[in-house]
Amino acid sequence: MDTKRAEGRVARRQKRNRTALLEAGEEVMSEKGIDAATMQEIAERADVGAGTVYNYFKSKDDLAVAVLENIMERLAERIEDVTDTFSDPAQVYAFGIRQVLETATGDVRWKQLLHRSEVIADALYRRMGPYPMRDMRLATEAGRFNVTDPALIWRLTSHAIVGFALGITKDGLPPSSINEAVIRLLCMTGLAIDDAAELAARPCPPLPPQPAPRKNRISDYM
Amino acid sequence: MDTKRAEGRVARRQKRNRTALLEAGEEVMSEKGIDAATMQEIAERADVGAGTVYNYFKSKDDLAVAVLENIMERLAERIEDVTDTFSDPAQVYAFGIRQVLETATGDVRWKQLLHRSEVIADALYRRMGPYPMRDMRLATEAGRFNVTDPALIWRLTSHAIVGFALGITKDGLPPSSINEAVIRLLCMTGLAIDDAAELAARPCPPLPPQPAPRKNRISDYM
DNA sequence: GATCAAAAATGAATGACATTCAATATAGAA
């Protein structure tokens, strides 16, 4: 065994492995995207044998979910402490949507979607109360879709926001940067106030030109 | 080489291979889901060597997209001919959303999402004109999100519908059946009129109980 | 500080695939 690395490894080990793996996982998955991240590299960065990962996580998917939960928990904690940035809740709402629109790439898995949108919803809800729910409820009620539970409507809202986000993504496949997404979310929720203010002032990002007669081929949109 | 099979193979080959591969791809992917479908099995069902697939499709993903496009094109063609089933467009809208809610599973890739929602939007649009756009436009305008292009709003609407769908999916991971989804879409757009009427009459599917204090852990929702 | 059983870590081996490619077969023109 490589003695030099082993020393460092021994020093770090023991109860710190799970944390190290989470950090390494976040690092690698952020850099390369979840699919391209290999368990091998994650293990190496955590100074841990390849098999060890499976003492802590059932599978790669399991690790990915844990990484996302970890990110989102940190985010949520910080959000708790924050006071208002914008005076008008509608501003926050619009800004949040805009951020999601700029952030999301196509390479999002459903669990990421769920996580992202849950947290977006939470962040907005905590800052603003039920304000923007009204708008989505308009949509649902106008469509006669029989949902009245506010909690559910709120949850639907968050997913709808992510649905929006997916809709106008420009660049197709390549790895989404979780870190970037988190930074955006931080801005969005008013934590990085300077960035947030600057971004909020920006006009709507340029949208891809719309084809005149709609067709059913995905290539028309990419 | 297996002579018996080779005869059949020769007869079928040549310009029918692409079609055969699309059919086999749809079959296998529908049965097992895209991830679990192997190129090997698809090639076998198409009576074709493993390497041949790559003469027609750049990659497995490419094949998956082609399969979906194929399905959706067939669907779109049939939709063109259809006359109204419901008298009230709002009924169709609500029914469409309900169908998506029942259909979608978590195991949806973004391209599937795109496809599905594009087609849903198309189907609804063709049957009803811009009617339901108004509702979503309410949401966007109320949020002060600066989108005015009707085509874009319509597109966002479709993705939002899928966002809704993702939101209340119960069963986590396992393979989604493309066929089933297509059948649902067919119903939704009024083609399978009997089913459609029956389903439209059904009450809203049962929703998972909402946790009282919202938290940031995905496990709270699954 | 020596001994030992339980727990954790290790990394080479396994198995599943997607994808490639050198060899072979076919089609259609000359």
Place this chain on the structure above:
DNA sequence: TTCTATATTGAATGTCATTCATTTTTGATC
């Protein structure tokens, strides 16, 4: 029939995620 461009083939390759027989570490007991 002959020849060439094109299509087909399936065994070989390479890339992982995951497993498992060994080895190492832990901390309890003497």
